[in-house]
Amino acid sequence: MTSKLAWKNIWRNKTRSLVFIIAAILGFAMALFTLNTMKSISQQRLSDAINIQTSYIQIHKAGFMEDREINFTIPDAENVMAKVKAMPGIEIVSKRISCNAVVASPENNIACEIKGVMPQEENEISVLKDFLVEGEALNNNQNSPILVSKRTAERLKLKVRSKVVVTIKASNGEITGGSFRVAGIFVTPSTPYDESTVIARYNDLQELSRIDEPHELVIKVTDPNKVIEVQMAIQNQLTNQYQVNDWKYLLPELFAFDGFINMVGMLFTIIIIIGLGFSLMNTMNMIVQERTKELGMLRAIGQGKWSVFRMLLKESGLMTFIGAAGGIVLGIGFISVASKHGISISEGLGFLGIRPIIYPTLHPGLLIMIIVLAIVLTVIISTFPASRALAIKPQEALRD
Amino acid sequence: MKVIALNNVSKVYNPKGIAVTAVNDVSLAFDEGEFTAIVGASGSGKTTLLNMIGGIDMPTSGEVFVQNQKINELSEAKLTVFRRNNIGFVFQQYNLLPVLTAMENVEFVLEMQGNPKAERKQRAKELLTAIGLGNKLNERPGKLSGGQQQRVAVARALAHKPKFIIADEPTANLDSKSAADLLEMMQELNRKDGITFIFSTHDQRVVEKAKRVIVFEDGKVKEDVSYTK
Numbered sequence: 040m041t042s043k044l045a046w047k048n049i050w051r052n053k054t055r056s057l058v059f060i061i062a063a064i065l066g067f068a069m070a071l072f073t074l075n076t077m078k079s080i081s082q083q084r085l086s087d088a089i090n091i092q093t094s095y096i097q098i099h100k101a102g103f104m105e106d107r108e109i110n111f112t113i114p115d116a117e118n119v120m121a122k123v124k125a126m127p128g129i130e131i132v133s134k135r136i137s138c139n140a141v142v143a144s145p146e147n148n149i150a151c152e153i154k155g156v157m158p159q160e161e162n163e164i165s166v167l168k169d170f171l172v173e174g175e176a177l178n179n180n181q182n183s184p185i186l187v188s189k190r191t192a193e194r195l196k197l198k199v200r201s202k203v204v205v206t207i208k209a210s211n212g213e214i215t216g217g218s219f220r221v222a223g224i225f226v227t228p229s230t231p232y233d234e235s236t237v238i239a240r241y242n243d244l245q246e247l248s249r250i251d252e253p254h255e256l257v258i259k260v261t262d263p264n265k266v267i268e269v270q271m272a273i274q275n276q277l278t279n280q281y282q283v284n285d286w287k288y289l290l291p292e293l294f295a296f297d298g299f300i301n302m303v304g305m306l307f308t309i310i311i312i313i314g315l316g317f318s319l320m321n322t323m324n325m326i327v328q329e330r331t332k333e334l335g336m337l338r339a340i341g342q343g344k345w346s347v348f349r350m351l352l353k354e355s356g357l358m359t360f361i362g363a364a365g366g367i368v369l370g371i372g373f374i375s376v377a378s379k380h381g382i383s384i385s386e387g388l389g390f391l392g393i394r395p396i397i398y399p400t401l402h403p404g405l406l407i408m409i410i411v412l413a414i415v416l417t418v419i420i421s422t423f424p425a426s427r428a429l430a431i432k433p434q435e436a437l438r439d
Numbered sequence: 440m441k442v443i444a445l446n447n448v449s450k451v452y453n454p455k456g457i458a459v460t461a462v463n464d465v466s467l468a469f470d471e472g473e474f475t476a477i478v479g480a481s482g483s484g485k486t487t488l489l490n491m492i493g494g495i496d497m498p499t500s501g502e503v504f505v506q507n508q509k510i511n512e513l514s515e516a517k518l519t520v521f522r523r524n525n526i527g528f529v530f531q532q533y534n535l536l537p538v539l540t541a542m543e544n545v546e547f548v549l550e551m552q553g554n555p556k557a558e559r560k561q562r563a564k565e566l567l568t569a570i571g572l573g574n575k576l577n578e579r580p581g582k583l584s585g586g587q588q589q590r591v592a593v594a595r596a597l598a599h600k601p602k603f604i605i606a607d608e609p610t611a612n613l614d615s616k617s618a619a620d621l622l623e624m625m626q627e628l629n630r631k632d633g634i635t636f637i638f639s640t641h642d643q644r645v646v647e648k649a650k651r652v653i654v655f656e657d658g659k660v661k662e663d664v665s666y667t668k
Contacts, residue, residue, distance in 0.1 A: 040543070040550045047538035336534040339495050340595075341523025341551055343516065434496040437530065438486070 041346065045353035048326070056358060059315075059322050063362020064369055066315045070308040071370030071409050072399070076382065077304040079399040081297045084392045085290070087228050090166045092236075093289040095266045096258040096273065098123070101282045103254060109138050110210050112252035114280065120256060122276060128269040130261045133160035134253035136244045141206045142187070142237055144195035151191070151235050153205060155244025155253075164259045167225055167238070174199040174223030183243050184222030188233035192224045199224060205239070210250045217247045229392035293392070312412050315362070316420040323355050323424035334428050335436020348425045355421035363413035367406065374401050442602070442635065443469040443492055448501030450487050450658075461487040462498070463658035469637060471602075474629045476646050477639045479655030485639035486607050488655065492637060493526050493605040494518045506602070523551055527596030529606035529638075533588040535580040541567055541591045542576045548598045559598075566594040570624055586617025593624065597634070604628075606638035610645055622648050 049056045089095060098119065103111040113119060113134075120132050136155035141148055158177040162168055167186070168176040177184050185205070187197060197203065199221050206216040219239060227233055241253070260269050266285050274283040287294045327334070334347055381396040388395075450462040461484045469475060469492075477485045490496035491503055494510045503511045510521060522528075535544050542563045549559035567576055570590045572583075580588050589609060596604050604625075610618035622645060628634050638645070646652055654662035 040547055043543075044536065044539065044547075051538055332532075333534065333536065336530065338519070339493075339522065340528055340548060341519055343519050346551075434490050437495075437534075 041350045042353055045350050045357055048330075048354055049358055055322060055325065059318050059358055060362045060365070062318055063315055063359060064365035066311045067363050067366020067409060067413065068369035068373060069366075070311045070412075071367060071406065072373045072377075073307055074304040074405045074409070075370075075374050075402055076377070076397060076399040077300050078402050078405060080393055080397055081300040083394060083397070084228075085286075085293055085297060087394070088232075088290050088293050088392060089286050091170070091227050091229070092165075092232060093286050094164050094257045095260045095263060095286050096270050097284055097289055098256040098258070098273065098277070099254065099282050099284070101280050104282065104284070107137070107139070109208055109248060109250065112250050112254055113256060114252065116252045116256065119277065119281065123256065123258060123273055126269070126272060126276070128260050128262060128265055128272070130259040131160060131163050132259075133157050133164050133257050134241065135161075135255045135257055136241060136248060136250065137254045138207050138244075138248060140237070142185075142191070142195065143204045143206065144197055144201065146196040147194055149191060149194055151237055153207065153244060154236065154238050155241040155248075156238060157241050164257055167227070170225045170227045171223045172226050174221065176223060177238065177240055179240075181220070181222050181240075183217065183219045184240060185219035186223045186225055186238040187221055188236070189224050189226045190230070190233045191237065192221070197221050197224075205237075205247070207244075207248055209248050215247055215249075217243070219243070228394040230390045232392075296391070308409070308412065312416055315359075316416050319355055319359065319416065319420050320424060322358070323351065323421055324427070326354065327351065327424050327427050331431060331436050334431050335433040338431060339433035339437060344429050344431075347428050347431075351425035351428055352417070352421050355425070356417045359413055359417040359421075363410065367409065370409075371401060371406075374399050441468045442471045442506055443467075443637075444502075444504040445488075445492070445498075446502040446504070448488075448491060448498045448503060450484070450491065450496065451499045460658050462491070464501070465658070465660055466501075467653065467660065467663070469635065471635055472629065472633045473635050473637065473651055474626065474649055475637045475651040475653060476649035477637065477653045477655055478641065478646055479639075479661075481641075483655040484658040485655050487658075489605050489607055489637065489639055493528060493603075494522050495528075523548075524599065525601055525603065527599070527601040527604040527634075529589070529592050529596050529604060529609045531608040531611045533580065533585070533592045533612075535588055535591055535595070537580050540577045540579055541572060541583065541594075544580070544591055545595045545598045548595055552599055562598060563594070566597055567591070570594055571620075584617065586613050586620060589613060589617070589621055590624065593621070597628065601634070603635045603637065606636065608639055608641065610640065610642045615644070618642065618644060 098113065100111045100113050116134060123129060124132050134157060138153060140153040141150050158179060162176060172189060177186060185203060195203065201221045203219050204216050205219055206214060209215045260266055270283050270285045337347055338344060377399050381398050383396050445465055445467045448462055448465050452459045452461055477488060479485050487496060491498050497511050502509055510518065513521060539547065545563035545566055546559045549562060564576060567573060570593060572587060572590055575583060575587060610621060613621060625636055626648060629636050640646060651665040653660055
C-alpha cells in the first residue's frame with residue numbers, strides 16, 4: 040500500500056511532479072546522448088588512427104622512437120617477423136621503412152614523412168585504401184607508385200599519374216632522390232596525417248635509402264582487448280635492442296584526448312545530475328513541508344517513522360525512475376536516429392582527427408553508469424528531505 | 440475495571456523559552472466501555488490530555504497507564520506499535536489520506552498491522568457498509584461530505600479492533616444532522632462492542648450523549664460527573 044500511496048502522491052501536484060519528471064527525462068536523455076556521442080568520437084579517432092597509421096603494436100630498434108635516424112633499422116627483421124607471426128594473438132605482421140623526405144613537383148615541394156610499405160600486407164593492416172578518393176592502392180604491378188593526400192596533391196598541384204621527385208638522406212649520409220608516380224590520392228579524417236605523410240612501396244624506398252632492414256614492424260592483433268598481453272609476450276621474446284610499443288605509446292596525444300573527452304563527458308553528466316538533484320531535493324522538501332500534518336497523522340495512527348521515510352524515498356525513487364527510464368528511452372532514440380543519419384559537425388575538426396560526420400553508438404557501460412547515477416541521485420538526494428520526516432512529532436504536526 | 444489511569448500528570452510546553460502548562464497535575468481513571476466527553480474552552484488542555492492518553496504526547500511529569508502498561512516509559516518505536524495495535528484515533532479535521540479511496544484509507548491501518556490483503560479488504564468493506572458508506576467504498580475523501588469523511592475516519596479508527604477510540608472534537612466540523620448521525624453510530628459501537636470512547640468536545644449535543652463528562656479548565660479537572668444513560 041505504501042508503494043501505491045507513493046505513486047498516487049506523486050500525482051497530487053501534477054504540474055510540480057511533471058516539471059521534475061520532464062527535466063529528468065531531458066537531463067538523462069542529454070547525458071546519455073552526449074556521453075555516447077563523445078565516446079563515439081573518441082573511439083572513432085582512436086580506431087582511425089590505429090587502423091590507418093600505427094596498427095596496435097609496433098617493433099622498432101631501441102632508440103628509433105627518440106631519434107628516427109635512417110640507420111636505426113631493426114636487426115635481423117625477417118627472423119623477428121617469423122618469431123612474432125608464430126605467436127598466439129597475432130593476425131598479421133608487416134614491415135615498413137619510415138624516413139623524412141622532401142616531395143617535389145614542378146610547382147612546389149613539401150617536407151614530410153615517407154613510409155615504405157609492403158602493398159599486400161599493408162592492405163590487410165591499414166584501411167588507408169578505403170580513404171582513397173582517386174586512383175588506386177599500391178600494388179606490385181605499378182611503376183614506382185606513391186600515395187599522397189588530397190591536401191598534398193593540391194599543394195603540389197598533382198593528379199593521379201603525376202610525377203614527383205622524392206629526396207631523402209640515404210643510409211650512407213648522401214642525399215638521394217627518386218622519381219615516383221602518383222597512384223592514388225587519399226583523404227583521411229586526420230588533417231595532420233594527410234599533411235605529413237606519403238606512402239610508397241617498401242622495395243622502392245629500400246632501394247632509394249639503401250638500407251637492408253625496415254624501421255618498424257607493424258602488428259595487427261586478433262583481439263584488440265588483449266594488446267597489452269600480446270605486447271608483453273613479444274617483448275619477452277626479444278632482447279633489449281628491440282622496443283615493442285602499443286598504440287597508447289605510439290599515439291600518446293590520442294590516448295590523452297580519449298581520457299580528456301571521457302572526463303568532459305563525465306563532468307557534463309555530473310552537472311546535469313547535480314541540477315536534477317537540486318530539483319528533486321526542492322520537490323521533496325515542498326512535499327514534506329506541505330504534508331507535515333498528514334505525515335504526523337500517519338505517525339499518530341501507528342506508522343513507524345522509518346516506514347514514512349521509506350514511503351517518501353519511494354516517491355522520489357518513482358519520480359526519478361520515470362524520469363530516468365524516459366530519458367534512457369529518449370536518449371537511445373536520439374542515438375539510434377543519429378547512428379543512422381549521422382551528426383554533421385564542422386570539417387574544421389579534422390586537425391583533431393575527427394570525422395566531419397559522427398555516427399554515435401550506444402555503449403552499454405555508459406548506459407549502466409547513467410542507471411547507477413540515477414539510483415545514487417535518488418538515494419543520496421532524497422535522503423535529506425525524507426530525513427526531515429523522521430523528525431516529525433505527531434503531536435506537533437497535528438497541532439499545526 | 441480501570442483500563443486507563445493518569446497519575447499526577449502534568450505537561451509543560453516551552454515554546455520560545457516561555458513555559459506554558461497545558462495539563463497541571465491531573466489524576467484520572469477510565470473504566471472499560473466508558474463513553475466520556477472532555478469539555479472545556481479552547482486552550483484548556485483537552486487535546487494535550489487526549490494525546491497523552493493515546494501515547495502521541497508524553498507528560499512532563501506523572502504516569503500514564505493503559506491496560507496496566509506504563510506507556511510514558513515506552514521507547515518511540517514501542518509507542519508507535521502500541522498506538523497501532525491498541526488505539527483508534529479520530530481527528531477534528533478527519534485527516535484522511537486524500538489520494539486513497541474510503542476503502543483504502545481503512546485498509547491502510549490494517550496493512551500497517553500486516554493483515555493479508557483479502558482479510559483487510561473484507562474488514563474495510565464490512566466496516567464502511569456498517570456505518571452506511573457501502574455505496575461510497577471507492578470514493579476519495581474529496582468526493583465525500585464532511586459527515587461521510589468523519590465516518591470513514593471512525594471506520595479507520597475501528598479497523599484494527601482497538602480497545603479505545605480517542606476522538607478530538609469529532610463533530611466540530613459537522614452540521615447538526617451529520618453530528619447526530621456520527622454520535623449515534625459511536626454510541627452504538629460503545630453499546631454493542633464495548634469500545635471505550637474518550638473524546639473532547641465543545642458541542643453541547645455531544646456532551647448530552649456522554650455517560651461521563653469531565654470539565655477541563657486551565658489544565659485542571661474542574662468537574663467530573665458520571666451519568667447513567
